[in-house]
Amino acid sequence: MSPWLVKKEDRYKYGLMNQEIIATNQRAETVLVTGLAHDPSWSSIKKSIAAVHTQDDEKFVQCFQKDLRVPLKELLVSSLPNCSWTLNVFHLGFGADKYANPIVIHVCVQTPRYFKDNEDAALGVVQGMENIIKEKIDNQNLAKFNIDICHINPSMRNVNPHGYTELRSDESSKVPRVDPRKFPGVNLICNFPSIYFDYTPCPGFSIGREKTKDKIYPAGSLTGFLRQENTIYSLTCSHVVFPDLERPSERYKYKDGMEQFKISIPAYKDHQATIQAMESKLYYAGYAINHIENRQIMSPAVDFSSKMRHQKERQILFATDFKEAEDYNTHAGYVYAASEEWRKVASFNGILDWALIRNASVDPRNQLPWCCFLGEPQVFEFIEKFGDKYWSSGEREAFINKCLALQSSVEFNISHPKSFSLFNEKSIYFKAASRTTGWKACELNSIPAIIHNQNATSDEHVFISDDTLEAQEEISGGGDSGALIYAIDVDDGKQTVLVPMAMIWGGSKHSFKGDVTYATPIEEVFKDIESEMGWEHGSLKFF
Numbered sequence: 434m435s436p437w438l439v440k441k442e443d444r445y446k447y448g449l450m451n452q453e454i455i456a457t458n459q460r461a462e463t464v465l466v467t468g469l470a471h472d473p474s475w476s477s478i479k480k481s482i483a484a485v486h487t488q489d490d491e492k493f494v495q496c497f498q499k500d501l502r503v504p505l506k507e508l509l510v511s512s513l514p515n516c517s518w519t520l521n522v523f524h525l526g527f528g529a530d531k532y533a534n535p536i537v538i539h540v541c542v543q544t545p546r547y548f549k550d551n552e553d554a555a556l557g558v559v560q561g562m563e564n565i566i567k568e569k570i571d572n573q574n575l576a577k578f579n580i581d582i583c584h585i586n587p588s589m590r591n592v593n594p595h596g597y598t599e600l601r602s603d604e605s606s607k608v609p610r611v612d613p614r615k616f617p618g619v620n621l622i623c624n625f626p627s628i629y630f631d632y633t634p635c636p637g638f639s640i641g642r643e644k645t646k647d648k649i650y651p652a653g654s655l656t657g658f659l660r661q662e663n664t665i666y667s668l669t670c671s672h673v674v675f676p677d678l679e680r681p682s683e684r685y686k687y688k689d690g691m692e693q694f695k696i697s698i699p700a701y702k703d704h705q706a707t708i709q710a711m712e713s714k715l716y717y718a719g720y721a722i723n724h725i726e727n728r729q730i731m732s733p734a735v736d737f738s739s740k741m742r743h744q745k746e747r748q749i750l751f752a753t754d755f756k757e758a759e760d761y762n763t764h765a766g767y768v769y770a771a772s773e774e775w776r777k778v779a780s781f782n783g784i785l786d787w788a789l790i791r792n793a794s795v796d797p798r799n800q801l802p803w804c805c806f807l808g809e810p811q812v813f814e815f816i817e818k819f820g821d822k823y824w825s826s827g828e829r830e831a832f833i834n835k836c837l838a839l840q841s842s843v844e845f846n847i848s849h850p851k852s853f854s855l856f857n858e859k860s861i862y863f864k865a866a867s868r869t870t871g872w873k874a875c876e877l878n879s880i881p882a883i884i885h886n887q888n889a890t891s892d893e894h895v896f897i898s899d900d901t902l903e904a905q906e907e908i909s910g911g912g913d914s915g916a917l918i919y920a921i922d923v924d925d926g927k928q929t930v931l932v933p934m935a936m937i938w939g940g941s942k943h944s945f946k947g948d949v950t951y952a953t954p955i956e957e958v959f960k961d962i963e964s965e966m967g968w969e970h971g972s973l974k975f976f
Contacts, residue, residue, distance in 0.1 A: 436559035436580070438552055439465070447583065448480035448527060452541060455548050455555040456582045458563060463526065463535065464581065481531035482948045483524040484878040484897045486823070486858045493536055493577060494879045497522060500569040505562055506883050509540065510890060512558050516544035517886040521895060521949065523878055525581075531899070532822045535579050538562070542584040555582040600672045600786075600914055600939050618652070618706030619912065621699055624866040627802060628707070629757040632795040633658075634698045635802060636847060637867035637916050640669050640765070641700030651676045652700035654867040654916040656936055657847060658797040658976040659789075661968055665797050665976055667696075667790040668958075669915035670938050671771040674788045680774040684965055687769045687791070696790050698765035703868065704758075711755045718748040766793035770966060775888035778961060782892040783881075783953055785961045786914075786938045799847035799975055801865055801931065806872040807836055815874035815899045816861060823859050832861070835921050838929035848922070848930040849975040850955070860920060862896065862934060864908050864950075867916035873898050873908045875918065875950070882951065884939075893951040894935055909937050909950045918952050933975065 436458045444453035446466040457464050466478050487494045509520065519541050526534030540558065542548065548555050559580050566578045621628050621639055628638070636657040642650035653673030659666045674694060675681055697704070721744045729737045771788040778785065806812055820829040839845060845865075856877055864873045878895040885891075896918055898908035909916065915938075919931040935952035959973050 436556055436563060438556050445586070447581075448478055449583070450479065451586050452583045453586050454581055454583050455552055456559045457580060458559055459535070459537075459579045459581065463579075466527070478527060480525055480527055481534060481899075482897055483531040483534065483899075484876045484895075485523055485536055485880050486876075487879050488823070488858060489532070490536060490879070496570055497538075497880055501566060502883075504565045504569070505538075506890065508561050508565060509558070509883070510885060512554070512561060513542060513547075513885075515887075516542055516547045518542045518544075519885070520883040521878075522880040523895075523897065531818070536577065537579045537581055540580070540582050542582070545585055548584055555584075558582055600670070618700070618702035618704070619869060620710040621703050621707045621868070622710065624868075624871055625802070628699070629754070629761045633797050634765075634794060636799055637801070637865050639699035639703040639868040639912070640667075640673065640915065641697055641702070642674055643695040643697045643764070644701040649702055650674075650700070652703050652868055652912050653914040654869075654912065654937075655698060656915045656917055657799045657933070658792065658794075659973055660976040661966075661973045665792045666769060667698075667766065667792045667794065667797070668936075669788050669790065670786045670936070671773075671776075671788045672786055672938075673914050674768050674790075675771060681771065683773050684776075685768065685771040685773075686966075687767070692767040694768035696765045696767060697763045698794065699763060700868075701763070704761075704763055708755070708758050711751065711758055715748065715751040715755050718744060718751050722748060764793055766790045770962070772961070772965070775891075776961075777889055777891060778964075781957045781961070783957065784884075784889065784891050784893065784938060784951075785953060785958065787936075787958050787962060789962060789966075797976055801845040801847065803840075803843060803845065804866065804872060805840060806863065806865075807833075807840055809872050811899065812863075812872055812874040815876075818899065819861055819874075819876060828859070832921075835923070835929055839921055839931070842929065846924075846928065846930045847917075847919075847975060848924050848932055850932050850934070851922075856934065856954075857920075863919050863921070863931070864896075864898075864913075864916060864937070865919060865931070867909070867913045867937075869910040869912035870907060875908050882949075884951070893939075894954060896935070896950045896952055898948050898950070907940075908948070909940055913937055914939075917955070918950075 436456060438456050439454050443465055447454040448466055454464060485494060509518065521539045522536065524532055524534040525537040525539060528534045559582055562580050625638060634655055636655055638655045639652050640655045641652040651673065653669050656668035659668055672680060725737050725741050725744060769789045769791040772785050776785040858879060862875050862877065864875060866872055875896040875898045878897055881892040882895045884893050896908060915936065917933045918935045920934050922930060922932045924930050933955045935954050936958055937950055937952045939951040940949060963970055963973050
């Protein structure tokens, strides 16, 4: 079908929350919700997103990667100046079977109001992309190349005015000045119930710069603990420890006496929010005791002794927890080295975003607390759908058995990968509990995204989740920068372990809510750190 402009009154019917479709070469009945007449503020029926896999989509993937990727990138960079945009390729549609939906080359302009009074530019982009495809692809395969040009809904509030792909650190870095009870942190007990009873924080835990006199810093997630020879470090993203205006234009490296960039685990704002939540529990336990005492006075014939005993035991427990939290030492070291803003190198096409922390945590270990992750609705449903599509009964059983073996462990051990390059399209990956979100299952897209802003144009690994609760089960959110995506494997000692595969740095919450996350292969992060620090290749390892 020839490219066409979508009418303004229909653009909100695209099926991805916060996105409007401007131009496309797909049929209207495919790209828009039909038969409904809601107003533009209505949240339309949601399209499903699924990864493109070479085993089913091999010809498409080969054509795109070999013949189309570079010329399409060049066209978009020249045709969409002075704006930020992303190009993703995945199965996208309204069909119940997400893997049967058409493959769409999806371009989303993230700079607000970019196409205002200039919609023909979007149509020209679709036409230009089609011309490139016609030059490179034989006619019988042309129908498979669907193109959508979208932008962020211009009426949406709280859109990043620069339109960048969002970094996954917590967004607020301002000191609260009005109501301290509205402190912009998260209660970490939700994802880490025993946080103040372990000497050492686990990977995924909240991390950030220590509070200064005039600033409270954003929060991210701890990647884990690393060893280089006899020295222990911890790792997170550079934009977590050097947010926005403080981001270095060149690599930062510690020099003697430069310990001013101190690190807190958990991040100050989250530590305060968690303590406040624990204090509230203690307060309400005391309130419950007073309430029982009053009921006893009002009804002397009724025996409230067992309820009173229970509440006093809870009060003692909450008081103990609160005291542990208050006394917890949050100092975790200082920034030893960090990559510059939007770092790219010749040997890797993606963004490298890392900060090495000289560790001060006691007894560092890379272990996660036990979790019944198979019982999480999103994890269970994702495995079911993925298994139905890609696995034989034997492959499904083998994968479930590995998960059950891990789940039967008292703690989940994290190994240093045997090989960093073994991404397997028939495998499911996991994002474990991190600062903001819990356990999620996801798949790797065979076609990396293209991300463009005023700083860089990069090719990024894309992990796709499956939101079963309408934007409530995002794979990552603000505060999850630095969190790891894992595979499950068996180590040399025949123990089932989590294997780090990629480090989360970004996403696009206004474009795809939480279904799409960008992460850098941990191999590339390690290579870059070793190169920048002058260390021997392979000397940096998970501790």
